[in-house]
Every structure is written in C-alpha cells, then in structure tokens.
Amino acid sequence: MALQYTSDEMMTIAAARKIRNGAPLFVGIGLPSAAANLARQTHAPDTILIYESGTIGAKPTVLPLSIGDGELSETADAVVSIPEMFSYWLQGGRIALGFLGAAQIDKYANINSTVIGGTYQRPKVRLPGAGGAQEIAASCGEVLITLRHNKRAFVETLDFLTSGGYFEGGDSRAKLNLPGKGPTAVITDLGILTPDPVTKELTLTSVHPGVTVEQVVAETGWPLKVAPHVDTTPEPTEKELAVLRDLNERTARAHAGQQ
Amino acid sequence: MAHITQLSDAIRDAVRDGDIVALEGFTHLIPYAAGHEIVRQAKRDLTVIRMTPDVIYDMLIGSGCVKKIVFSWGGNPGVGSLHRLRDAVEKDWPLPIEVEEHAHAGMAAMYAAGAANLPFGLLRGYIGTDLTKHNGRIKFIDCPFTGEKLAAVPAHRPDVTVIHAQKADRKGNVLMWGVVGVQKEAVLAAKRSIVTVEEIVDDLQAPPNAVVLPYWVVGHVCEVKGGAFPSYAQGYYARNNAFYKKWDDISKDRESFTSWMDKHIKGTKDFAEFKLSLAGQTLGGK
Numbered sequence: 044m045a046l047q048y049t050s051d052e053m054m055t056i057a058a059a060r061k062i063r064n065g066a067p068l069f070v071g072i073g074l075p076s077a078a079a080n081l082a083r084q085t086h087a088p089d090t091i092l093i094y095e096s097g098t099i100g101a102k103p104t105v106l107p108l109s110i111g112d113g114e115l116s117e118t119a120d121a122v123v124s125i126p127e128m129f130s131y132w133l134q135g136g137r138i139a140l141g142f143l144g145a146a147q148i149d150k151y152a153n154i155n156s157t158v159i160g161g162t163y164q165r166p167k168v169r170l171p172g173a174g175g176a177q178e179i180a181a182s183c184g185e186v187l188i189t190l191r192h193n194k195r196a197f198v199e200t201l202d203f204l205t206s207g208g209y210f211e212g213g214d215s216r217a218k219l220n221l222p223g224k225g226p227t228a229v230i231t232d233l234g235i236l237t238p239d240p241v242t243k244e245l246t247l248t249s250v251h252p253g254v255t256v257e258q259v260v261a262e263t264g265w266p267l268k269v270a271p272h273v274d275t276t277p278e279p280t281e282k283e284l285a286v287l288r289d290l291n292e293r294t295a296r297a298h299a300g301q302q
Numbered sequence: 303m304a305h306i307t308q309l310s311d312a313i314r315d316a317v318r319d320g321d322i323v324a325l326e327g328f329t330h331l332i333p334y335a336a337g338h339e340i341v342r343q344a345k346r347d348l349t350v351i352r353m354t355p356d357v358i359y360d361m362l363i364g365s366g367c368v369k370k371i372v373f374s375w376g377g378n379p380g381v382g383s384l385h386r387l388r389d390a391v392e393k394d395w396p397l398p399i400e401v402e403e404h405a406h407a408g409m410a411a412m413y414a415a416g417a418a419n420l421p422f423g424l425l426r427g428y429i430g431t432d433l434t435k436h437n438g439r440i441k442f443i444d445c446p447f448t449g450e451k452l453a454a455v456p457a458h459r460p461d462v463t464v465i466h467a468q469k470a471d472r473k474g475n476v477l478m479w480g481v482v483g484v485q486k487e488a489v490l491a492a493k494r495s496i497v498t499v500e501e502i503v504d505d506l507q508a509p510p511n512a513v514v515l516p517y518w519v520v521g522h523v524c525e526v527k528g529g530a531f532p533s534y535a536q537g538y539y540a541r542n543n544a545f546y547k548k549w550d551d552i553s554k555d556r557e558s559f560t561s562w563m564d565k566h567i568k569g570t571k572d573f574a575e576f577k578l579s580l581a582g583q584t585l586g587g588k
Contacts, residue, residue: 072380095406096328096481108543109379111329111481113534124513125328125353125484126414129407134426157403163436164401169388171377173405174354178427204432219430220450298543 048279050232051191052287053251055081056279058142058189058230066139067091069179072110074189075142077290078230080106084286093138095175097123106294129175133182136222141183143176143206145190147198150244150265152188152208152226154180155201163203173205180206181221192231198264209243216243233259235276239268249274304474304517309498309529310572312522313339316494317348320369321461324351324413324492325358327533328483329379329541333466334358335529335573336498341365342568351458353409353484354379357532357549360386361567363399364559370400372458374409381546385553395556403437408455413484415457416491428453463492466530467515468537469506470499474517477506480536482513489515498526500538526573 058078062068064087070079072094080103083090092101096111100120107115116122123132132138145154156176160167180186186208190196208226209216216225225243229236235249246268247259252275260267279287307315317323317340325333337358340348349370352359356378362368364386376387390399404412411423424443429451434440441454465485467478476497478485489495497515502525508514528538532545552562570576 096330097483098481107380108546109329109541111379111483112543113330113480113536113540116330116480116536122481124482124486125406126410126487129410130414130425134407157432163432166392169376169383169391171375171383172373172403173431173433174375175406177405177431177433178407178425181427181429204430207430210430216430221429222426298547 046279046281046284048284050251052284053276053279054189054191054230054232055287056283057235057251057276058187059085059283061187061228061230062087062090062140065089065091067093067137069093069095069133069138069141069175069183071143071176071179072107074144075187076106077287078189079142080290081283081287084290085283093132095128097125097128099123099132104293105297106290108298129178133175133178136182138182139184141179141186141223143179143186143188145188145196146170147196147201148188148190148229149198149201151210151212152229152238152245153201153204153210154188154206154208155203157203157205159202166202177206180208180225181223183223185224186226187228187230188226189230192233192259192262194262194264197262209238212243213241233262244268246270247273249276251276252278304520304523306470306472306474306502306523306525309335309339309524309526310343312496312524313343316462316496316522317343317345318461319345320347322349322351322459323462323464324458324460324488325464326352326483326485326488327466327530328354328481330481330483330533331466331468331478331485331530331535332356332358332533333464333498333529334531334533335526336464336466336496337362338567338573338576340367341563351460353406355384355387357384357546360384360549360553361563363387363390364396364553365563366396368399369397370402372402372404374404374406378546378549380543381550385550386559389556402439403433404440404455405433408440408453410484412455412458413487413491416459417487420457422454422456425453425455458488458491460488460492462494462496463488464496465489466498466535468500468535470497470502470523470525471506472502472504474520474523475506476515476520476523477508478513486513486515489520494521496522496524498524498529500527500529500535501525528577529573531577
C-alpha cells in the first residue's frame with residue numbers, strides 16, 4: 044500500500060536528503076531547520092548544526108522556535124558570541140553548507156526576504172530582513188534553498204535582492220569574488236531545481252511523485268527551463284515519514300506546553 | 303562605575319529623550335523589564351539599535367517612543383511579523399519611523415568597532431545586494447594589501463546600552479552565559495549602560511574565561527527576577543514560546559495592542575506587578 048504524505052512532508056524530506064553526513068551546516072529557522080534536524084535523525088547523524096545565535100554543534104530534540112532557543116546552547120559543542128560567529132566561523136570559511144528559506148526567488152537563485160510590493164521605503168509587506176542570510180549565501184561553501192513553489196514566490200524580478208545567488212547568471216557571481224560557490228539546489232513542495240552549469244539558470248531536474256512538469260512550469264513566474272530528462276523524486280520512506288512526524292509532534296507539544 | 307539601583311531610577315537617569323539606545327540580547331537574556339520601564343516613563347524620539355528587534359521593540363514602537371530603528375532582522379522569531387514595526391513602516395502609526403537596515407554580520411562588526419573605539423567595522427559582506435542601494439552608511443573600500451573590495455560600516459556608539467544577565471555581585475561585576483550575543487560589545491561601545499540581572503549574589507563564582515563585565519565598565523545594575531520574560535535566562539527559566547505566539551494576536555491590531563499595553567504595562571508600576579497582572583489571565587491577551 045502506498046504511503047500517504049503531504050507535499051510539505053515531501054519537500055522537507057527531499058531537502059533533508061541533500062545534506063551530507065558530517066558537514067558543518069549553517070541552518071536558517073523554519074523549513075531549513077526542520078530538514079536539517081530530520082537529516083540528523085536519519086541518514087546524517089554526524090551533521091554539525093550551526094545556528095547564527097552562536098551555537099555550534101547543536102543537537103536539539105525538538106525544532107527550535109527561535110534560532111537561539113535554550114536547548115540549542117545546552118546541547119551545543121561550543122557557544123560563541125555573535126561577532127565571533129560571523130567573523131571567525133562564517134567569514135572564516137569554516138562552514139561547508141548553508142541552508143536558507145526565502146519569500147521570493149528568481150531564476151538565478153537570488154532571494155528576497157526584505158520587502159514585497161510598493162517601494163523599499165513604503166512596501167506593501169515589510170518582511171524581517173536579511174539577518175544572517177546574505178553572508179550565509181556569500182560565504183558558505185555551497186547553499187541549499189527551500190521554499191513552497193508558487194508564482195508569488197518564483198518571480199521574474201525580485202522586489203528586493205536580499206541575498207545573492209548567481210546575480211545575473213553566467214560568471215556574474217564569480218566576478219563579484221564571493222568565497223562560496225552559491226546555491227546548488229532549490230527544493231520545493233513540487234520538485235527540485237538545480238543551476239545550469241554554465242548559464243546558472245535554475246533548471247527543473249526532478250518532480251516529486253504525482254507532480255507533472257506542466258504543473259511546476261505553471262507555478263513558476265518565468266519560462267522555466269526543464270532538463271531533457273526529469274527524474275521523479277523517490278517517495279518518502281516509512282522511516283523518513285515516521286521520524287519527521289515524530290519530530291513535528293514533539294515540537295508542537297513542547298511549544299504549546301509552556302505557560 | 304557600577305552602582306546598584308532600582309530599575310525605574312536607572313531608566314530615569316540613563317535613558318534620555320532623543321538618545322541612541324541599544325537593548326541587546328540575541329533571543330536569550332532580552333531586557334524586557336527595562337523596555338517596559340522605558341514605555342512607562344514615556345521616553346520619546348529614541349533611535350533604537352538592535353540586531354534582532356523583537357517583541358520589546360514592537361512595544362516601544364507601538365507606544366510612540368521611537369523615531370528611528372537600526373536593525374538587521376526585525377521579526378517575531380518562528381512566529382512571523384512584528385505588527386507594530388510593520389504598521390509604523392507601512393502606515394506611519396503611531397509615528398513615521400526612519401529605518402536604517404543592515405545584515406547581522408554588519409551589525410556585529412559595527413558593535414565590535416564601537417567597543418574597539420575604531421571609526422568603522424570591516425567585513426566581507428553586502429556585495430551585490432540591494433541593501434547597499436538604500437543604506438548610504440554601507441561603503442566599500444579596497445584592502446591596502448590585496449586590493450580586495452570589502453564593506454565598511456560605521457561604529458555603533460550608543461548613548462546607552464541595556465542588557466539582562468544572570469548574575470551580578472554586590473560590587474556590580476556582571477556574569478552571563480549561554481547565548482551571549484553581542485551584549486559585551488554593546489556595553490563596551492556605549493557611553494552609559496544599564497544591566498538588569500536575575501540575582502545579586504555575594505560571589506559570582508565565575509570560572510576563568512567566563513563572560514564577565516567588570517564593575518568599572520558598567521553603570522546601573524538592577525536586580526529584576528524574571529526580567530527577560532518572555533525570552534529566557536539560561537539556568538533560571540525557559541523561553542516562553544507560547545507568549546511569543548500569543549503576541550501575534552495581541553499586536554495584530556492597534557486597539558488590542560493599546561489596551562493590552564495600558565492594562566499590563568502602563569497600568570502596572572513595575573515588572574513584578576506586570577507579572578501578577580499577566581498571571582491574572584494566564585497569558586494576557588484580549
């Protein structure tokens with residue numbers, strides 16, 4: 044009998060699978076944190092989770108609500124100050140993989156988490172802003188991005204470029220001399236996009252089970268490039284689903300229980 | 303030189319209308335009690351600095367204390383928007399707000415430069431991003447040795463920095479541990495400082511290399527038990543994630559925000575009374 048699962052669960056599981064065991068991983072809050080913790084509790088138990096609060100090697104049992112929850116520092120190998128986090132560890136080139144979410148993304152995997160609509164001074168929606176994202180995007184060895192796939196998020200032109208992917212494509216990132224190589228995969232609730240090796244344009248390389256290429260094209264705000272052969276993402280395994288659901292349930296209980 | 307005082311006296315003395323104020327804390331040890339007192343004393347025209355302005359800055363902005371905000375991530379962590387910040391930016395309520403926006407690495411460098419008495423902080427950052435188009439205080443310079451293009455941001459020099467820590471001793475030496483954020487730099491960069499602590503003890507029992515701010519670099523030290531609620535103080539109490547979620551409802555519209563502030567903050571004389579007032583209806587709310 045086929046397993047029942049949601050598109051969000053598929054997204055988180057597909058994102059978790061991209062994490063190599065043992066890599067130091069700079070984790071954004073929300074979807075990236077869920078995927079990183081799932082990876083650590085399945086195929087990548089030695090993943091080194093680094094949160095920008097200064098917690099290095101955190102081993103939380105529930106998903107943190109904020110990037111500085113107490114459990115992160117209690118379980119970390121080291122807790123460092125914020126200036127040290129950003130200068131010695133991130134800028135110092137110690138972190139192999141960065142994992143970010145976003146409100147908007149464009150075809151060169153540049154992301155926006157600052158403002159939507161209107162102008163910068165008078166936006167329609169004011170988002171939290173860059174936080175650590177722009178230096179994570181610049182300085183980690185490589186970057187994974189995860190977000191839900193729809194035309195509001197996958198746009199032809201960003202309202203604001205918060206964190207750089209491949210800028211205008213081609214060698215434009217290389218010309219800026221950023222230390223990291225940039226985003227290597229965008230994992231959504233519909234499929235997986237990877238940058239073209241030369242043009243750096245995001246290309247649909249995998250669709251999740253039950254999703255058609257046409258559907259992904261229709262939910263993308265630019266004419267989406269599709270690989271000659273599009274894979275189907277392997278379905279979640281029983282173990283992946285069980286661990287993810289258990290993690291989410293424990294998290295919900297922990298966050299609701301505090302009075 | 304440290305002196306141990308009541309929080310209301312410390313705010314009256316050290317926070318003045320028009321000041322540049324940093325209330326720091328990176329999700330941990332956020333000086334909520336001190337922020338409440340700034341609202342109670344109706345300070346005005348403040349420029350508030352913070353890497354991660356959260357609920358306490360939402361309270362200050364919605365209460366009309368703030369003229370300008372300097373920040374790098376303004377949200378309710380794990381929950382969503384700061385509705386009072388958004389209302390000020392998007393609709394000028396209760397007042398228009400000037401925004402100076404950075405990224406975390408830049409803000410950290412600005413505090414570190416302030417603590418080091420340097421004019422600017424230096425980092426490999428901001429390159430190619432839109433923040434540089436809207437913030438004229440982010441500049442680029444060429445490394446005199448390699449020619450590499452690097453970002454330069456001006457030092458933070460707050461008039462007053464406010465932090466919360468776990469302990470102080472009777473002389474005013476301050477000890478903190480856990481996620482220590484940028485608090486040490488923020489205090490050393492400031493002209494004046496206020497430190498609220500969970501408890502004042504005879505002996506800090508600080509191990510070597512602990513984060514200690516010696517009594518002669520801090521100003522007011524005030525004992526306020528639970529003063530970081532709803533954030534947390536490691537070793538004392540956990541982060542109240544439920545309150546952060548609740549704040550989303552309280553702050554969503556102007557009326558519910560104002561009545562909540564009137565009842566629980568302006569209608570109480572200090573943090574102890576605030577806690578009692580909240581307990582009266584579990585988590586406050588509408």
